[in-house]
Every structure is written in structure tokens, then in C-alpha cells.
Amino acid sequence: MPKLNTTRRDFLGLAGSAAVAGAVPIVTLRPLEATPAMLTSAIRNVVGEAQVQTGKVKIDIPPLVENGNTVPMTVSVTSPMTETDYVKSIHVFNEKNPQPNIGNFYIGPWAGRAQIATRIRLADSQKVVAIARMSDDSFWSVSADVIVTLAACTEEVN
Amino acid sequence: MASTLINVPPKAKRGDIIEIKTLTSHIMETGFRRTAAGDLIPRNIITSFTCRYNGNEIFRADFFPAISANPYLSFFTIAKESGKFEFEWIGDNGFSTTASASIAVE
Amino acid sequence: MKPSYAIALALLLLCGSSFAAEIPGGERRSGYSFMGPDTRAMQDDDTSNPGMLFVLDGEALWNKKLGAADKACSDCHGDARESMKGVAARYPAFDKALGRPVTLEQRINMERTQRQQAEALPYESRDLLALSVFVANQSRGMPVTAGDDPELKPFVEQGRALFMQREGQLNLACANCHNDNFDKRLAGSPITQGEPNGYPEYRLEWQTLGSLERRLRSCITGVRAQPPDYGAPELVALELYLMSRAHGMKMETPAVRP
Numbered sequence: 033m034p035k036l037n038t039t040r041r042d043f044l045g046l047a048g049s050a051a052v053a054g055a056v057p058i059v060t061l062r063p064l065e066a067t068p069a070m071l072t073s074a075i076r077n078v079v080g081e082a083q084v085q086t087g088k089v090k091i092d093i094p095p096l097v098e099n100g101n102t103v104p105m106t107v108s109v110t111s112p113m114t115e116t117d118y119v120k121s122i123h124v125f126n127e128k129n130p131q132p133n134i135g136n137f138y139i140g141p142w143a144g145r146a147q148i149a150t151r152i153r154l155a156d157s158q159k160v161v162a163i164a165r166m167s168d169d170s171f172w173s174v175s176a177d178v179i180v181t182l183a184a185c186t187e188e189v190n
Numbered sequence: 191m192a193s194t195l196i197n198v199p200p201k202a203k204r205g206d207i208i209e210i211k212t213l214t215s216h217i218m219e220t221g222f223r224r225t226a227a228g229d230l231i232p233r234n235i236i237t238s239f240t241c242r243y244n245g246n247e248i249f250r251a252d253f254f255p256a257i258s259a260n261p262y263l264s265f266f267t268i269a270k271e272s273g274k275f276e277f278e279w280i281g282d283n284g285f286s287t288t289a290s291a292s293i294a295v296e
Numbered sequence: 297m298k299p300s301y302a303i304a305l306a307l308l309l310l311c312g313s314s315f316a317a318e319i320p321g322g323e324r325r326s327g328y329s330f331m332g333p334d335t336r337a338m339q340d341d342d343t344s345n346p347g348m349l350f351v352l353d354g355e356a357l358w359n360k361k362l363g364a365a366d367k368a369c370s371d372c373h374g375d376a377r378e379s380m381k382g383v384a385a386r387y388p389a390f391d392k393a394l395g396r397p398v399t400l401e402q403r404i405n406m407e408r409t410q411r412q413q414a415e416a417l418p419y420e421s422r423d424l425l426a427l428s429v430f431v432a433n434q435s436r437g438m439p440v441t442a443g444d445d446p447e448l449k450p451f452v453e454q455g456r457a458l459f460m461q462r463e464g465q466l467n468l469a470c471a472n473c474h475n476d477n478f479d480k481r482l483a484g485s486p487i488t489q490g491e492p493n494g495y496p497e498y499r500l501e502w503q504t505l506g507s508l509e510r511r512l513r514s515c516i517t518g519v520r521a522q523p524p525d526y527g528a529p530e531l532v533a534l535e536l537y538l539m540s541r542a543h544g545m546k547m548e549t550p551a552v553r554p
Binding site for chain 1: 338
């Protein structure tokens with residue numbers, strides 16, 4: 033089974049490539065691997081020494097994606113969004129991309145609803161983690177598991 | 191200026207929570223891909239996005255290479271007064287593009 | 297070719313008939329019907345469909361004066377919303393002077409070189425894609441009519457023969473997957489019927505807009521055959537056959553597909 037992982041990663045590299053408008057042939061060899069330590073340290077950068085509790089945050093993401101290049105993701109946080117009780121920011125991380133950060137989103141009570149949606153890249157099947165920072169500087173989080181398969185017919189580098 | 195598509199309701203009632211959707215043209219080159227020769231293609235991404243409502247910042251985002259090409263973003267705000275939303279995207283290699291949309295709030 | 301893929305495709309090869317039957321009229325489905333809800337939502341909203349960014353670019357190019365003749369497309373063709381309605385739906389179309397079908401991209405380049413006296417745009421270049429998707433977008437919602445012209449008959453037949461012909465190291469014909477095995481999956485992705493009614497389309501795999509020819513070349517590479525060059529008569533014939541096979545289906549340009 034480990035052999036399959038290696039082949040899959042090489043194939044992922046090739047799958048991640050595309051001839052860019054015929055200009056420069058592009059191939060990706062083994063991409064750098066993120067480690068759980070990188071993810072932990074990226075989260076530490078945002079929350080510092082504070083405790084992160086589970087709850088209040090929700091990630092809407094397809095459990096099996098059509099293509100890892102463009103995965104629609106919505107993060108929403110339960111909060112009254114009043115002047116005294118609101119969400120300050122939402123931070124999204126991943127487990128296995130070359131880099132652990134995906135995006136940081138800064139809102140406030142004027143938002144009315146603590147919800148953002150975007151499209152992200154996922155290099156492999158992995159966890160996506162979303163952490164919300166509240167107005168009282170408490171942190172809440174949730175994680176979602178996503179399965180990423182390869183596209184069937186990948187382009188050769190011509 | 192990069193092409194952008196903005197979706198803001200043209201009118202709203204005061205106090206309504208409205209959704210703002212933006213889509214902008216950008217390759218979002220991750221900096222992890224290599225050419226056939228093995229050279230790294232340098233990173234070229236949008237790094238930040240800001241939205242101002244009549245001059246006040248109501249939303250800001252930091253983008254990393256994990257954000258897909260042609261970045262899409264949706265967020266919410268309370269319709270407070272008539273006026274203008276201004277959007278700005280800034281990125282690597284001096285990339286900068288802006289867009290705006292008006293709203294009538296009664 | 298990785299062993300797991302070779303085995304999967306060899307099985308497909310054994311299971312698929314060499315006598316690939318055509319899909320009956322009532323069962324023909326757009327690629328849209330094979331997509332998940334998220335991908336469909338991306339296509340349905342013009343302000344969230346990345347292909348529309350290219351349509352915007354194409355509109356700007358349509359109105360731009362260029363070439364030695366210093367003419368814009370709009371100078372002769374006026375408002376594309378009127379003049380280009382239904383055009384892409386009947387392409388590839390027969391060109392009398394050349395005596396063969398030409399694709400929309402080739403027609404655009406012919407207009408550029410002959411009327412605007414400008415350089416032809418390279419295949420798959422951003423500008424050519426923007427112009428062709430802008431023109432094709434004007435046919436969105438209209439039924440495909442390509443192949444109706446009786447002069448096109450021999451070329452449609454040529455395209456059909458290519459569609460049915462096994463090729464490449466994997467010895468597969470387009471029909472083996474797209475007639476015989478649609479609705480099944482290949483490596484996690486759904487196999488569609490290969491209808492071209494959404495082209496030029498935004499493919500998540502490419503992270504950009506691309507033409508039908510790009511897709512055909514990558515499929516042909518996928519079965520480990522040598523793909524013809526962009527604009528080659530074989531690709532034009534195949535494109536013509538595919539469009540005629542989708543006769544009556546509504547155009548969706550720009551579609552969003554994985």
C-alpha cells in the first residue's frame with residue numbers, strides 16, 4: 033500500500049500540471065509535503081497560547097470533490113453578531129498541501145452574518161480546519177475530512 | 191485592470207443582511223509547480239482583498255496559494271445606507287485591481 | 297502509465313464492445329447532468345462562473361479597433377448580441393472557398409487576417425479563447441444545429457469514423473467510454489457522453505477556459521496516442537461529428553466542468 037501512495041503522489045504531481053496556453057510546458061514533481069507540525073504551528077501563529085474549543089463553526093465542503101483544483105467551501109459561525117458579541121475573524125487551514133494556510137477573513141458586527149465562501153485547492157485527501165476568533169478573543173474550531181481523487185485523463189506535457 | 195464580476199443587490203432595505211459575491215481574473219500561480227526542465231515557477235498570487243462601504247472597511251481577506259485560480263469570494267454585510275462598495279485586490283509583482291458597485295438603501 | 301491505471305483501463309477495454317453503439321436520441325445528455333451540485337451551481341450563476349470573466353474580455357476585444365485596416369469586429373458585425381446569435385451553434389461550418397469545414401476559432405482568425413489585416417491569434421491563446429467564448433456565449437440556450445448543411449456530410453462521416461476508431465497504446469476509441477460506458481466512473485470522475493455543447497468551457501482541471509480541441513488532444517493523449525496539431529483536419533472533423541451528435545442539445549457556453 034505505501035507503494036501506491038508514492039505512485040499516487042507522483043501522479044498527483046503530473047495531474048497538477050497543465051500546459052499553460054502552449055507557452056511553457058509545466059510539470060510538477062514531488063510537491064513539498066506539509067506536516068502536522070506545520071499545521072499546528074500555523075494555528076499557533078493565529079491563536080497564540082489560547083485554548084481552542086470545538087463548536088460554533090461549520091464547514092460546508094463536498095466530502096468527495098470533483099477536482100482538487102477548485103473546491104467550493106463555505107465557513108459559517110453561529111454568533112448573534114451584535115456590537116458586544118460577534119466574530120472578529122475566520123482562519124482556514126489544511127493538513128497536506130505544501131503550505132498549511134488557506135485564507136484569513138476579517139469581519140465584524142457590521143457583517144450581520146458570519147459566513148464566507150470561496151474556492152480552494154486541495155492537493156490530496158485531507159482535513160480542512162476552520163478557526164473563528166470571537167469578540168472576546170476566544171477561539172472556536174471545526175475540521176472536515178475531504179476526499180480528493182485524480183482527474184482521469186490528465187494532460188501530457190507537450 | 192483584471193476582469194472582475196461583482197454581484198451586489200442594486201437595492202435593499204435598511205438593516206437587510208445582503209450577500210456580496212466577487213470573482214476576479216487571476217492565475218494564482220502557487221509557486222510549487224515546476225517547468226519540464228525542473229525550474230520552480232515563481233509564486234504569483236493575489237495576497238489581499240479589501241471591501242469598503244462608503245469608505246469604511248467592512249471586509250478584508252488574506253489569500254494564500256491554496257485559494258483557487260480566478261478567486262471567488264462571498265461575504266455578508268448589513269445594508270446601512272445608499273452608496274458605493276469599493277473592492278480592491280492586491281498581489282505579487284505589484285498586482286492591483288479595483289472595482290465598485292452601487293446600492294440604493296431605503 | 298502507472299500499473300493501477302493500466303489494469304483499470306484494460307478491464308474497460310475487455311468489457312467495452314468493439315461494436316460501439318450510438319446513444320439513442322432520447323438518452324443524450326449534456327455533461328451538466330453528470331456534474332455534482334457544486335459544479336452546477338458554479339455554472340448557473342453568471343457572477344460566479346469563471347468562464348464569464350473570459351466573456352467580458354472577449355467583449356472588450358470585439359469592440360477594439362486593430363490591424364492595418366483599423367477595424368473592430370463591431371464595425372462590420374455591430375452588436376454581437378444580435379449578429380452572433382445562433383452562430384456558434386452551427387459551427388464547425390462549411391467554408392465554400394476552402395471546400396471544407398472550419399471551426400469558430402479558424403473563422404475568427406480568417407476574419408482577422410482577411411478583413412482586419414491583423415495577425416492570426418495562436419490556437420489556445422487567451423485572446424482567441426476570449427473572442428470565441430464571447431461569440432459562443434451569444435448562442436447560449438439555443439439548440440445545436442451543426443452538421444445540417446448537406447455539404448458537410450462526408451466530413452461528418454470522417455469524424456464519426458474517427459470517433460469509432462480504436463487508437464493509442466490503450467487501444468481505445470472515444471465510443472468505448474463515451475457511448476458504451478457513460479454514467480460509470482473512471483478514477484473517481486464520472487464518464488460523460490462527451491457532448492461538446494458547453495465549449496469553450498472552464499475546466500477545473502485546467503483552472504482556465506479552454507477549447508474543445510484542447511480537450512480532444514488531452515483525451516487522445518490519455519489513451520496514449522499522438523494527438524493531431526491544433527486546427528488539423530482530423531480534429532475539425534471530430535469536432536464537427538461531436539457537434540452533430542449533440543444536435544438539438546442546448547448550448548451552455550461557457551460551461552463549467554471538472
